[in-house]
Amino acid sequence: xxxxxxxxxxxxxxxxxxxxxxxxxxxxxxxxxxxxxxxxxxxxxxxxxxxxxxxxxxxxxxxxxxxxxxxxx
Numbered sequence: 518x519x520x521x522x523x524x525x526x527x528x529x530x531x532x533x534x535x536x537x538x539x540x541x542x543x544x545x546x547x548x549x550x551x552x553x554x555x556x557x558x559x560x561x562x563x564x565x566x567x568x569x570x571x572x573x574x575x576x577x578x579x580x581x582x583x584x585x586x587x588x589x590x
Contacts, residue, residue: 520564527571
C-alpha cells in the first residue's frame with residue numbers, strides 16, 4: 518500500500534496493489550505482523566510530520582477525540 522499526499526491541500530489517498538485488494542476481498546481485513554506493523558508505524562510517524570506542512574491552519578489545529586466518528590470518501 519502507498520500513501521499519496523496531495524501537497525496542495527494535505528489530503529491523502531491510500532493506494533492498494535492488486536494483491537492487497539485480493540487479500541482484503543478474501544479476508545475482509547489486513548493483518549500486520551509485528552515486523553510489518555513496526556514499519557507501517559515508522560512510515561505513518563514520518564507522514565504525520567510531513568502532513569503538517571500542507572494542512573491549512575484550521576486543519577492543523579483540529580483535534581479528534583476517542584468517540585468522534587470520521588468518515589472517508
